[in-house]
Each structure stands twice: as C-alpha cells, then as structure tokens.
Amino acid sequence: MVAPFCFAILTYFNHTSEKKDLIFFISLIFSNLLPTLTIIYYKHKGKIDSLDAPKKEQRIQLLAIAATYYAFGFIILEYLGAPPIVRGLMFCYAINTAIVWKITMYWKISIHMIGLGGPITALWLVGHKLPLVMGITILLVAMSRIILKAHTATQVIAGTILAMSLAYIELILLFL
Numbered sequence: 001m002v003a004p005f006c007f008a009i010l011t012y013f014n015h016t017s018e019k020k021d022l023i024f025f026i027s028l029i030f031s032n033l034l035p036t037l038t039i040i041y042y043k044h045k046g047k048i049d050s051l052d053a054p055k056k057e058q059r060i061q062l063l064a065i066a067a068t069y070y071a072f073g074f075i076i077l078e079y080l081g082a083p084p085i086v087r088g089l090m091f092c093y094a095i096n097t098a099i100v101w102k103i104t105m106y107w108k109i110s111i112h113m114i115g116l117g118g119p120i121t122a123l124w125l126v127g128h129k130l131p132l133v134m135g136i137t138i139l140l141v142a143m144s145r146i147i148l149k150a151h152t153a154t155q156v157i158a159g160t161i162l163a164m165s166l167a168y169i170e171l172i173l174l175f176l
Contacts (some may be wrong), residue, residue, distance in 0.1 A: 001032070002119050004028050006089065006122060007024060007027035007028065009123060010122065010126065011083070011086055012024065014085060019081070023077065029073070030072060031070065035066045035069055038069075042058075042062060056107075056108040060104060063097055063100055067095075070090055070093040073090045074087060074091050074094050077090055084175040085122060085126050085175060088170065088171045088175030089167075091170060091175070092118045092122070092166065092171065096166050099162075108155055109155050109159045109162070110150075110156045112141055113142060114159045116137065117161075117162070117163025120138065121163070122167060142156045142157075142160065
C-alpha cells in the first residue's frame, strides 16, 4: 500500500500535467493492482501458503512476475512522458525487485522493507522530508516483521539498507 500513496504524492504534488490521472492510474495498476491480484490468484490456486508467501521458494516466481509488471509500467510511463521521479521510482521497483529475486534464490530478505525503503528515498529526494514520520514508519514495519517472526533483524536491516541505497543511486544517476 506504500506504492500508491507514494506515486500519488509524486504525481499530483510534483508536476503540472494534463496526464496526471493517467500517470497515477498506470502507476497504480503496475505497482499495486497487478502484483496484488497475482498474489491472490497464487493463493487461490494453492501455489503459496499465505498472502505473505512466507517461504522464500514460493516468492521466486512472484518476484519475477512483479519485476516484469514494474518494467512494463516503467515503459508506459516513459512513453507518456511522466515526471522523472515517477518514472524513476517505477524503474527502481523493476530493477530492485529483480535484484531481490536473485537474492531470494539464496537468502530470505525483507520484501516489506525493500518496498518501503525505495519510496521513502524517492520522497526525500524531491523534498518531502519528514524524518520523524519516515523513521517511525520504517521502525514500526521493521519491528512488526521481527515480532511476527517473518524475518530476522539482519534480513530486515539488509532490506532497508539495500532498498534505500539502490533507490538513491538509481534516482540520482538516472533520473534527477
């Protein structure tokens, strides 16, 4: 649910365009709706144990599919001339999900923290600097993943650092 919120802020508050609604709609479809519907479908078909896909083996195919959705979303946003930060965040989702896909083949990393770290970095880079809110959000999600025994502290920290580092590098070098 972080992606739609972030794309809304980046789309509606950071540029003037007649295509704002279309850009947000494309962002919503490819960053949230398609991945969510795919997870629900996989759960319904018994391919995953729960909507969280707790076993790393069950995440592999879902991550590859999600990276593909994000890549198509990026291509469409590029075609529409979406603002650089919007295209950049979708690019980050595509590339970083592909990287997480590879990591997940060998080790379980926190996808929740990956999904949170990139958008927070994007918002920060365009001036939406709310360190207290952002810090508390990261802390609450991280603690919940550890308390629920979904991840170890190492997996949560690795996800956070990887997401924020990659997003920063990708956005600064390629889009801003």
